[in-house]
Amino acid sequence: TEITSPAQADLMMKYVDVVQVGARNMQNFELLRCVGRLGKPVLLKRGLAATIEEWLMAAEYILSEGNDKVILCERGIRTFERYTRNTLDLTAVPVIKKLTHLPVIVDPSHATGIRDKVLPMARAAVAAGADGIMVEVHTEPERALSDGPQSLYPEQFEQLMRDLHVIAPVVGKQVDFDYLPKAKYFAASTPSDATLVVYAGVPGSFSYKAALQYFGESAPMENVATFRQVFESVATGKARWGIIPLENSLTGSIHTNYDLLMEYNLFIAGELTLRVVHSLIGYEGTNIEDIKIVYSHPQVFEQCAEFLSQHPEWDLVACKDTATAVTRVQERGDRSRAAIASAEAARLFGMTTIKEGIETHPQNFTRFVVITKEPLQNGPKDKSSIIFSVSDRPGALYEVLKVLAENQINMVKLESRPIHGKPWEYMFYADLEVDLDREDMKHIMKEISERTEFFRYIGSYRQGSRVVS
Incomplete structure (x- = not known):
């Protein structure tokens, strides 16, 4: 539920699970500090003319009150374009992912304001890496008191969820209905x-x-x-x-x-x-030409056969899993050794991704x-x-x-x-x-x-x- 004034805080505290700060209040600093003190999850929508930096600075006001439960929401910004209500800035999603640990969701309903534009933008949002989407649904949108033109029919929402069920695994996510x-x-x-x-x-x-x-x-x-x-x-x-x-x-x-x-x-x-996306992992500064030994799980070697065939001089050493392969390289501190694992494993163990996406087929699940x-x-x-x-x-x-x-x-x-x-x-x-x-x-x-x-x-x-x- 959207909060518009600190005077509503007691009511929100009693009845609401997630507090929303709307686009027009993104820089209402008194309100931001107030919702920070509530301690409840806060959905912070991007302002109509806010830069990404200004959006993140607004989130800092909430965080500074000891509330780390902040969800960012991209809902479109005002530009010169007039074919849609706002311009949905999907480039903000990967940028935000790089700049902060905070989750980011996308609201294509308010961004486009047009029902048949909501579906493709929702699909694109998930493909861009959004942690969730926020869409409006109505059984009779033509009779809705507000936002009817942008509200999906239930059958359209059902189709959207089927589409997202397919798209989500490609970006390492899933639609979890339960x-x-x-x-x-x-x-x-x-x-x-x-x-x-x-x-x-x-x-x-x-x-x-x-x-x-x-x-x-x-x-x-x-x-x-x-x-x-x-x-x-x-x-x-x-x-x-x-x-x-x-x-x-x-x-x-x-x-x-x-x-x-x-x-x-x-x-x-x-x-x-x-x-499953496999990456070649080693120490920072390692060149492919330096590598002599590669560690990974036997099935991973099979899944990366085409890439490995380009380097027949490498010795392949089997490990019980991919993360263990990364630790083997880490322990030896030798640039002649590398591992095949996920990019997440590289980050977890402080290693460097030398080459990403080396699996033979991209549809590797x-x-x-x-x-x-x-x-x-x-x-x-x-x-x-x-x-x-x-x-x-x-x-x-x-x-x-x-x-x-x-x-x-x-x-x-x-x-x-x-x-x-x-x-x-x-x-x-x-x-x-x-x-x-x-x-x-x-x-x-x-x-x-x-x-x-x-x-x-x-x-x-x-x-x-x-x-x-």
């Missing part, structure tokens, strides 16, 4: 002395990045050395949630983790698609899943995973797939893995676009179990971002 209920559930169900999330690797690894993106920076986390230790931590109750990679869009399935899913009696509670001891009960779910085996006879697998076809259930993944101790016999893992936990779907599981030698349901959850070209 963020608030998830955060409340985690807070209510986790004892203060328990680790909430466990991941394999060290801070700076892609698993660490996925855990941060899914659970948020405030979630208690612990790292372990191996994927098996992730499963063991969840199975024994040491951690409530684990996050593991299951497949990569370039190199395929991570077989170890499929085997562990079959071995441990755990459930999938969520998934996340993370874009890894699918992570969240595992837990009990199946997810609450919240919207539209995807399920099952494990099963069939007898060794013609048509056995077909009979299972026929159940899915007859019930109009789309199977988006089928993985086969050898059964340990039974040569040439296989266990199947399948992802289905359906919530098998629904009462009207229970007969599906019964029909499948009747046609299999082994059947296990391993959870229903909301689909993560499905990336399309």
